[in-house]
Amino acid sequence: MAQHFELELGDIKVPVKVITEHRGGVRAATGKHGFILRIPHGTTKQTFLKHWDWFSDWARKVHREQPAIFDRFRPKEYVNGQTLTVGTRTYTLKIIFEDRISQAGRLLADGIIELKLSTKVDAAARYKSAKTLLSRIVGQDFLPLMIQRVLALNQQHFQKSINSVNLKYNASNWGSCSGKANLNFSTRLLFAPQEVIDYVIIHELAHLTEMNHSDRFWNLVEKAMPDYGQHERWLKLNSKACDF
Numbered sequence: 001m002a003q004h005f006e007l008e009l010g011d012i013k014v015p016v017k018v019i020t021e022h023r024g025g026v027r028a029a030t031g032k033h034g035f036i037l038r039i040p041h042g043t044t045k046q047t048f049l050k051h052w053d054w055f056s057d058w059a060r061k062v063h064r065e066q067p068a069i070f071d072r073f074r075p076k077e078y079v080n081g082q083t084l085t086v087g088t089r090t091y092t093l094k095i096i097f098e099d100r101i102s103q104a105g106r107l108l109a110d111g112i113i114e115l116k117l118s119t120k121v122d123a124a125a126r127y128k129s130a131k132t133l134l135s136r137i138v139g140q141d142f143l144p145l146m147i148q149r150v151l152a153l154n155q156q157h158f159q160k161s162i163n164s165v166n167l168k169y170n171a172s173n174w175g176s177c178s179g180k181a182n183l184n185f186s187t188r189l190l191f192a193p194q195e196v197i198d199y200v201i202i203h204e205l206a207h208l209t210e211m212n213h214s215d216r217f218w219n220l221v222e223k224a225m226p227d228y229g230q231h232e233r234w235l236k237l238n239s240k241a242c243d244f
Contacts, residue, residue, distance in 0.1 A: 105133035199231035
């Protein structure tokens with residue numbers, strides 16, 4: 001069983017996942033999405049509070065000794081005039097703060113992205129909205145180029161029917177292929193080098209023939225791109241840098 005809490009460390013709030021399981025003692029660790037605290041089954045409320053005090057002291061020590069690992073939990077915020085480089089394109093942000101409920105954005109001439117953000121929400125919520133808007137705007141700007149590249153690689157290696165090509169924000173994967181031949185790619189992929197983008201495109205195109213990860217599937221990928229392994233490694237090593 002798991003419960004979710006937050007722990008304040010200075011100016012940040014770190015998610016804490018408390019897992020109750022069959023074990024003899026208490027264990028704490030840092031994870032990808034925050035802290036993990038493991039406690040034994042049958043822990044009473046009073047005992048849990050003691051465990052939490054111990055865990056809080058441990059977490060503050062980790063924060064003092066390794067502050068850099070907590071940067072990802074600090075609320076981010078885009079600023080007016082900031083530049084955003086995605087692939088070979090560079091955008092300049094024009095941010096307008098307004099007393100409004102909704103958030104809006106659009107691409108203007110000369111690579112200027114105008115964002116209208118609400119003053120009614122906190123910095124973390126504004127950043128989340130800006131991130132969503134930027135992903136959508138940049139995705140729309142790159143979509144014609146992505147479609148062109150997908151069609152070219154398909155013609156070169158697979159010659160399969162494609163229903164649609166889409167760009168949208170996805171943190172869980174770089175691309176996907178549906179049974180209806182809809183190819184979806186994460187806008188995060190746009191931060192990668194072109195040869196890495198080509199690998200993900202080929203990966204998804206191969207699924208039009210093999211909707212699995214069998215040996216037959218990987219043979220198709222290797223035939224189209226013999227050095228695909230190095231591009232997979234690039235994505236694993238640079239995943240965190242590919243984001244808005």
